[in-house]
Amino acid sequence: MEEALNDRKKRILKAIIKTYMETGEPVGSRTISKYTDLNISSATIRNEMSDLTDLGYIVQPHTSAGRIPSDKGYRLYVDELMKEKESEVAELRELVLEKTDKMEKVLKQAAKLLAVNTNYATMISVPQYSGSRLKFIQLSRVSDLQIVAVVVCENNVIRNQIINLEDEMDDETILKLNLLLNTNLNGLPIQDINLGMIARLKEQAGIHSGVVATVLDAVAATIHVDEEDLEIYTSGTTNLFRYPELSDKSKATELISAFEEKRQLADLVKERLSDTSNTGIQVYIGDESPVETMKDCSVVTATYELGEGMTGTIGIIGPKRMDYENVVDNLKTLKVELDKIFGKKLE
């Protein structure tokens, strides 16, 4: 029974899905019969539809209603039927991203653009900089009892933190500390700078160990960003209201909360990062989604890179009947666009 569908069945399935994508209503045999390409009577369509139902590609909400695609149906569409068409469509709207210095702004804008272009909800995660190497550390005195630690990574991400001291620290000590930190840490991958490493440095610092310990701890904290701190921008969440199948109160509440809280979105990002095998774009349909809340949606994600192992995730969340072609195309162009922007200068 898991044999490949014959051509006609595929064409009918495709017609059903396309129609359902537009209308959001169950589609009946007569509608498909009038569908341009195929000249088959509704009765024949009915027979085929009956088969497709048995095979699990479409379902009937109730007797005497039309059919709607099942997850399995969408899956086939995304894997096979859609690709056939891909070359035909093309013609992408151009994504005009302002060239601005601030990565943050670019990303916010990208999310917004994507939302406007697709009419779905979008998210984009700020790249994590694990894997990147440390380029430069500098401690500077700001006032008597405060120094500021500035950490620059190879990919030009900057972190900083004010360190409050118990006792004053003379300029010479600060200079020494700077030297110590830079000679020992520069060029090291961020994740190698762990507690053990810091402990060894503390020993080397020797004399001033008291104050130095404070400073080193602070530096370590500065370098290591909390997992929790994963930043995510979202846009177009209210687009979800456009789709009746998602906009009843309880579903909408759950979804919008997910977008506001962002914690669940972070799971999407993690899922994406751990999935190394991939060409770049991943489609989750319904239950396939790594996020429980989105089991009535489809989620399409892409990763973008900006060198040195910094990867971010873009996600589009919409109804299962989302326009997969358009979404995938948009993601592809956005990926290219982001590469162009971030390939040159960062932040």
Add this chain to the structure above:
Amino acid sequence: MEEALNDRKKRILKAIIKTYMETGEPVGSRTISKYTDLNISSATIRNEMSDLTDLGYIVQPHTSAGRIPSDKGYRLYVDELMKEKESEVAELRELVLEKTDKMEKVLKQAAKLLAVNTNYATMISVPQYSGSRLKFIQLSRVSDLQIVAVVVCENNVIRNQIINLEDEMDDETILKLNLLLNTNLNGLPIQDINLGMIARLKEQAGIHSGVVATVLDAVAATIHVDEEDLEIYTSGTTNLFRYPELSDKSKATELISAFEEKRQLADLVKERLSDTSNTGIQVYIGDESPVETMKDCSVVTATYELGEGMTGTIGIIGPKRMDYENVVDNLKTLKVELDKIFGKKLE
């Protein structure tokens, strides 16, 4: 006709408002008649209600429905009736804010807490640091063609930016620039560091004017944050779904969008900042709101300070029938709590 209401009318109005706050349904004379405190028959109540309707404190959605408070009614409640009760209620839930170093985290958490405590939507703006003074600037070389500018303000807010150079810059020049910047700018209020000032500095720099100009511009940009950049955290937007009068699709969409876009929330913050006269907490009922989108809501805002003229705004947005006492109390305690945290150490 604008005479003060007699005591009984006030008590009845208060009873109507309190009841409506709980139920969200128009309240009838019989309901009020059974209301504990007052022993008056429903017929009498009807007469009084008729008067209150004429005076504009309550309205009738349609003949043969109960009454609901008008904006004017709520206003009276907030200004007079509520205060009477305030002392009775008190007993605030304690707001437990984790003591963390990151201002950002504290604020996010505060918004969330407030949302959970009140069941309304909340926002909190990251304090702008206009008015603060410059404490320290440091340029450091990061690589051959890059230097990083770190700017620290008196309130310990740190900004930084990578500056890409056209030509190499020797250590001595960087040292000189550091000196130049610090001697000229330290202690100056941020807003005084404008283009004119920068132009003068450029002249002083003399020889290397080419490169120096780039650097100075970058520093200026670093210091001056866009008005647009006002950061706002929100929480509990989906709480708005709890109130039927706000959760029909079009209203909900508009409101949730407002919270996502944040631009409109920024108007709230601005309104708040320009309003100097105030004791701290402001209640906008319905049309009084500075934000058009929220004309069906009530908005309660408070400002919190963290020294050096840095002020942020907290806002609670809910239905007109919000529990004003509780909201105001919560805001008051949160203000105190934020003062406690930020009074000592920042960011």
Add this chain to the structure above:
DNA sequence: GTTAGCACTCATTTCGTTAGAGTGCTAACA
């Protein structure tokens, strides 16, 4: 001034009916 009583209004609910979309099956046709 307060209250009981009553007629009246109007939104909401209920329930039966209808209309229509769509199916499944059978029988005929190529």
Add this chain to the structure above:
DNA sequence: TGTTAGCACTCTAACGAAATGAGTGCTAAC
């Protein structure tokens, strides 16, 4: 054997009439 026309059947959505009931306003009596 695959395709099609035709028809009975199913089930939802839409409609409308009637019942319900909450609430008012007014009048008359206390």
